[in-house]
Amino acid sequence: MPSSVIILGAKGRFGRAAQKAFLDAGWDVTAFGRNWTSPAQKGAKQISGDAFDADVLTAACTGMDVIVHALNPPYPAWSKAMPVLTANVITAASQCGATVMIPGNVYNFGEAMPAVLSESTAHAPTTRKGRLREQMEKAFAASNVQTIVLRAGDFIDAEQSGNWFDGHIANKVSKGSIMYPGPTDQPHAWAYLPDAANAMVGLAEIRSSLPKFDTFGFEGYTLTGNQLIEAVEEAAARPLKRSGMPWFMIPFLGLFSPTIKEIYEMRYLWNLPHSVDATKLRAALPSMKTTSLEDCLKEVLVL
Numbered sequence: 001m002p003s004s005v006i007i008l009g010a011k012g013r014f015g016r017a018a019q020k021a022f023l024d025a026g027w028d029v030t031a032f033g034r035n036w037t038s039p040a041q042k043g044a045k046q047i048s049g050d051a052f053d054a055d056v057l058t059a060a061c062t063g064m065d066v067i068v069h070a071l072n073p074p075y076p077a078w079s080k081a082m083p084v085l086t087a088n089v090i091t092a093a094s095q096c097g098a099t100v101m102i103p104g105n106v107y108n109f110g111e112a113m114p115a116v117l118s119e120s121t122a123h124a125p126t127t128r129k130g131r132l133r134e135q136m137e138k139a140f141a142a143s144n145v146q147t148i149v150l151r152a153g154d155f156i157d158a159e160q161s162g163n164w165f166d167g168h169i170a171n172k173v174s175k176g177s178i179m180y181p182g183p184t185d186q187p188h189a190w191a192y193l194p195d196a197a198n199a200m201v202g203l204a205e206i207r208s209s210l211p212k213f214d215t216f217g218f219e220g221y222t223l224t225g226n227q228l229i230e231a232v233e234e235a236a237a238r239p240l241k242r243s244g245m246p247w248f249m250i251p252f253l254g255l256f257s258p259t260i261k262e263i264y265e266m267r268y269l270w271n272l273p274h275s276v277d278a279t280k281l282r283a284a285l286p287s288m289k290t291t292s293l294e295d296c297l298k299e300v301l302v303l
Helices: 011-023 053-061 075-096 130-142 165-169 191-203 225-236 246-254 258-265 279-283 293-300
Strands: 004-008 027-035 046-049 068-071 099-104 147-151 152-155 179-182 190-193 213-217 220-223 240-246
Touching: 004 011, 004 053, 004 220, 011 027, 011 068, 011 191, 027 053, 053 075, 068 075, 075 099, 075 130, 075 258, 099 130, 099 191, 130 147, 130 213, 130 258, 147 191, 152 165, 152 191, 165 179, 179 225, 190 191, 190 225, 191 279, 213 279, 220 293, 225 293, 246 258
Parallel strands: 004 027, 004 068, 027 046, 068 099, 099 147, 147 213, 152 190, 179 240
Antiparallel strands: 190 220
16 A cells, blocks of 8 residues: 655645655655645645644545645745644644655755755754744654655746746746846755655655654755856857846835745845755665756756
8 A cells, every 4th residue: 555645735836846756656645735726636636625724634634644744825924824834734743643744945044054054054044934944843843743854945846836946047048038146156055846856755755764853955956156057058059148136126126015025035045155965865865866957957948
């Protein structure tokens, strides 16, 4: 009998990739989302429900071996939504005896973060969103629920999803231009989303050998802005006109858009060199395969 997993936030970026990764690995997959208007991925069961209702969430998770917590409310809603979602997922997992798996990010390290980020790097969040992520992880660590966090940099999605890469940096490559949000000589951490989802499946399959709370770094690609731009140019087989992010305008625009205001808070990530160390992950999953940057860009670029 295959293991069972429920993907919370199955319509989001990570949730969508997790559906495919677990299905490809032969798991029994249930996709949980609010107000489904289209089918889940072929082969996945589909449940509509409100994760803010603890009873509904617990009922949906009953019988599951693994819960992928990919619920990701809009930035402006984090302060109110995340504590409730955290409590509800912990309640559901506690009652169902399931392992929780969380796609993590680098917000927890803050503006004093070193250039290489590992599981032993101190957490010192300096932004509101970083502190909320840290509070969430601490709540899971203090619970009786086995929890595994897979931490990665910015995602490069296999589908157009409006993230930094396809929504801003490379969205005009077909017109001969590319935008980079920070200094082009600073290393930045990227992760190809299907690879990160596959790594999560690998960790789920060895969960019985892991401690109650564990974290792993997913390295992906560490690239300066120049390296990323040059790789995109090579994939596009043409030179691209370069531009930067007009950060000086963002505070003004933030007066009219709460989301833009929240994005401005995280601008430091483009100015600080950082990479994610995957030594621990590679030791845990020695047969893990990842996609080359060349093949990743061939897959994702709209030329």
